[in-house]
Amino acid sequence: MRPIDSKEKPQKPNRAKSNIPFRLNLLFFIVFLLFAALVGQLAYLQIMYGSKFSSSVNSTDQTTVSGAVPRGMMYDTKGRVLVGNKAQSAITYTKGADTLSTQMYAVANKLGTYITVDTDTLTPQDKADYYLADAHNLKTTNAKLPKSQKVDSSGSELAEKTVYKNQIAYVEAHHLDELTATQKNAAAIYKIMNGAYQMSTVYIKNSGLTSATLAKVSEHLTELPGVSVGTDWERSYPNGEGITSIIGNVSTEKQGLPSDQLTELLSDGYSRNDRVGTSYLEKEYQSILSGTKSQTEVKTNSEGSVKSTKEVYAGKKGASLNLTIDSKYQNQVEAALKKEFKAAVSDGAAKYSDGAYAMAMDPNTGAVLAIAGVKQNRKTGKITDNALGAINQTFVPGSAVKGATVMGALMDGVITPTNNTQSDDAIYLPGTAVKKSVYPVGTFTSLDAVTALEISSNIYMMRLAMKEGNAKYVADSSFSIDHNIFATERGYFNQFGLGVKTGIDLPGEASPYIGSTTNSDGSFKSGSALDLSYGNYDAYTVVELAQYVSTIANNGRRMQPYVVKSVESTSNNGKKGQVESVTMPKVMNTVNATKDEFNVVHKGFYETIHGTNAWATATRLKSLSPSAAAKTGTAQTFAHTDPDNDNSKQVETMNLSLVAYAPYKNPKVAIALIFPNMTDEDGAYNTVLGKEMISDYYKDYNIK
The missing domain is CATH 3.40.710.10 (DD-peptidase/beta-lactamase superfamily)
Structure with a gap:
């Protein structure tokens, strides 16, 4: 046996060289380059377009909405009022361009704590529409629907309208009795709001409003996007209604344009829910009595919700008719x-x-x-x-x-x-x-x-x-x-x-x-x-x-x-x-x-x-x-x-x-x-x- 030299260093065993550090370094390097590029791009966008993007985020769309004005009056041959307009306070709602049902649902519930509306005309579908406007109710209902009511035999999803129809039917069968009087009131408000066209104004309540109610709603308008306090009118007959069959009638906002004149009136610039004369003098002289609509500037945010309204033209009241009748x-x-x-x-x-x-x-x-x-x-x-x-x-x-x-x-x-x-x-x-x-x-x-x-x-x-x-x-x-x-x-x-x-x-x-x-x-x-x-x-x-x-x-x-x-x-x-x-x-x-x-x-x-x-x-x-x-x-x-x-x-x-x-x-x-x-x-x-x-x-x- 060879004696060990104390001065000789012991030799380390040979190990295979590893390639991992190089690959890892390469990966880090690539990530670094990408991150640097991203930071550079963000810096470029911030410096060059930052103000533009900030403006876009905070931007509002501006739309002009027309509104009805009081109809012209009718006087007898001696200047007495035969047909006039009785002004009355009203609560209105202007629907935004992209307003969601969940947003209207929230507004309807909030507004319903201040006003009550007629619920007698609510149909089962109206109540179901309101129920499903709640995101939680919609999700729960959809989960309870049988698979056959959501997909067809091949596994493809059914049309959205078909699924919603099935959801409505399910709610009508299982949940309508759950609605309280407060919810039904909100449902009636939601129905009116949901029936409005985009960027159009409808009357939620235009009669029986007290000063206290109007004040309360006005105080909370910031919490009620799209809701405003305004004025409406209805026909009055101070000298009796016996002659109304000759004078004629005016449609309600709910009735809107008569179906037999729909195309003609739409082409003349009327909206579907406009009130127009439907018979005799009110109809014969519609273009004269209706006047020129008011113009209101409506601003909406990037989400489509109404941000503010401003009247830019008060409109021109309808012309009046002087009749030969005494x-x-x-x-x-x-x-x-x-x-x-x-x-x-x-x-x-x-x-x-x-x-x-x-x-x-x-x-x-x-x-x-x-x-x-x-x-x-x-x-x-x-x-x-x-x-x-x-x-x-x-x-x-x-x-x-x-x-x-x-x-x-x-x-x-x-x-x-x-x-x-x-x-x-x-x-x-x-x-x-x-x-x-x-x-x-x-x-x-x-x-x-x-x-x-x-x-x-x-x-x-x-x-x-x-x-x-x-x-x-x-x-x-x-x-x-x-x-x-x-x-x-x-x-x-x-x-x-x-x-x-x-x-x-x-x-x-x-x-x-x-x-x-x-x-x-x-x-x-x-x-x-x-x-x-x-x-x-x-x-x-x-x-x-x-x-x-x-x-x-x-x-x-x-x-x-x-x-x-x-x-x-x-x-x-x-x-x-x-x-x-x-x-x-x-x-x-x-x-x-x-x-x-x-x-x-x-x-x-x-x-x-x-x-x-x-x-x-x-x-x-x-x-x-x-x-x-x-x-x-x-x-x-x-x-x-x-x-x-x-x-x-x-x-x-x-x-x-x-x-x-x-x-x-x-x-x-x-x-x-x-x-x-x-x-x-x-x-x-x-x-x-x-x-x-x-x-x-x-x-x-x-x-x-």
């Missing part, structure tokens, strides 16, 4: 009409009648002074206002049209102002009942035109038609008449406004009912041509009758009836502004007749009231001072005992009508009225009402 006289006519119709009901004479209608107009201009109507529910007996019936319902008026019959015969030349006496023998057509007047056969042997109007002779009028139609007649044996007799009679009637639309400036005027000239077998209705001559065939509206008697009163100018006298702008303080347009009286046609020919009818209408013959029909008006002129009418009609069943028993009824003008020598007012389907032929409801309408006019306008 509200005082209107109320008097309405009251008188209701009183007489209720008297007829009490007497048992109106049990088959659906209502009664009356109208007064200026015969010289066509300006409508009053228009009234009542409607009776024959099953319940309830009586409601229905002025609209004067223009959209037709009635067979009876003898009231005889003035036009006589005028037609004078214009046709079959009689003259000095030669107009005819036989008053009853007419016996083969196979039909005797055609006669209301008085007994043989009461008169002959009549002139004035007396025929005074006593309302049907025979006289039929004989005029026979002359115009070159009739060949042998009593009980034969009768023939030219087939153009209908066209001849109606041609003269049309010149006075009977059988044609009047052109009144209200939508919905009904067309007159024009009876057929032939039977079902094609044979000519010769007997009906005679019925037409005394007003017992064609049917007309009350406004047609008013236009007709006005044409008689003013010696032949058929004036277009109108309700809107002028349009005026509205000033900032809500008062009347400048006149923008004025309706000028319009002559639709002039009757080609002489003054002497008109005087025959004038005298006949005068004697109808003031004549001494026992058969004079309107002597009840004799006490009027100054004197008036009139023509009554009674037409045979039929009504069904059951108003809802056309197959029910038919009963014979009659229409009682009246046309008149006054004063006789210088007409200022013309009236027309009708009580349809009455059972009392001798009832004086038409003449009593006519007298009161003229008497009230005299008092209101100091006519002496």
Whole structure:
């Protein structure tokens, strides 16, 4: 054994060199380079674009939202307010561009602690929508849904709408009973908010708000993004609502734009929830009454929530309409009409009648002074206002049209102002009942035109038609008449406004009912041509009758009836502004007749009231001072005992009508009225009402 040298160092065992430190160092080096690059890029972005990014984060989007302004008002002919606007405080909500349901849910819950809203209209789906707006409820509901309601058979996720529909169904089945009264209130608020379009404003509550409630909400507006305190309005009728059927209605915000006008109104710049006129004057003059919307600048943050609102344009109030209607006289006519119709009901004479209608107009201009109507529910007996019936319902008026019959015969030349006496023998057509007047056969042997109007002779009028139609007649044996007799009679009637639309400036005027000239077998209705001559065939509206008697009163100018006298702008303080347009009286046609020919009818209408013959029909008006002129009418009609069943028993009824003008020598007012389907032929409801309408006019306008 070799001895160990103490000076010799022991040798270390050989080890394999490791590559790990090099790889690790390389990795660290690469990470260092990437980190350095990142730091450099961040420094570059901070230095070069830091302010831009900071501005972007804090940026707001600015959008202009339009808002409704009060509608224009309507005034009567003497400046009294017929339709106004009642201002009321309101709480509104403006929906942001990207507002989430969870955000609205939070606002609805918070706002619900300050206000209460109507919850009666909440549907099960409304409640489920509110329930699922809570993120926790949504997550829990989704977890409980069966897999088949979330994915299809291939494992693909179902459409989001389908899944949500399934979630709604699950909530409706399991959780709706859990909602407290407080939650239901919040759900109703959420429903209103959720129904708003992006960047549009809706009314959450616009009635019944106290000062204390408004103050409390105002104090917490910063916690209620999108909520504001504002003002709303609703239509008011300080002089009564009887005429609202003519004025028309305005849709609510909930109703919004009518479906039948949706496309047209949207193209005109309206929003879907805008309130617009839906009928008659409110609809006809929508563009004038609506005004110009206000403009509000709405700022939203980067998340789409409303940050602030600022009004930049207050809008322009709608222009106002000045109507021809005299509200005082209107109320008097309405009251008188209701009183007489209720008297007829009490007497048992109106049990088959659906209502009664009356109208007064200026015969010289066509300006409508009053228009009234009542409607009776024959099953319940309830009586409601229905002025609209004067223009959209037709009635067979009876003898009231005889003035036009006589005028037609004078214009046709079959009689003259000095030669107009005819036989008053009853007419016996083969196979039909005797055609006669209301008085007994043989009461008169002959009549002139004035007396025929005074006593309302049907025979006289039929004989005029026979002359115009070159009739060949042998009593009980034969009768023939030219087939153009209908066209001849109606041609003269049309010149006075009977059988044609009047052109009144209200939508919905009904067309007159024009009876057929032939039977079902094609044979000519010769007997009906005679019925037409005394007003017992064609049917007309009350406004047609008013236009007709006005044409008689003013010696032949058929004036277009109108309700809107002028349009005026509205000033900032809500008062009347400048006149923008004025309706000028319009002559639709002039009757080609002489003054002497008109005087025959004038005298006949005068004697109808003031004549001494026992058969004079309107002597009840004799006490009027100054004197008036009139023509009554009674037409045979039929009504069904059951108003809802056309197959029910038919009963014979009659229409009682009246046309008149006054004063006789210088007409200022013309009236027309009708009580349809009455059972009392001798009832004086038409003449009593006519007298009161003229008497009230005299008092209101100091006519002496």
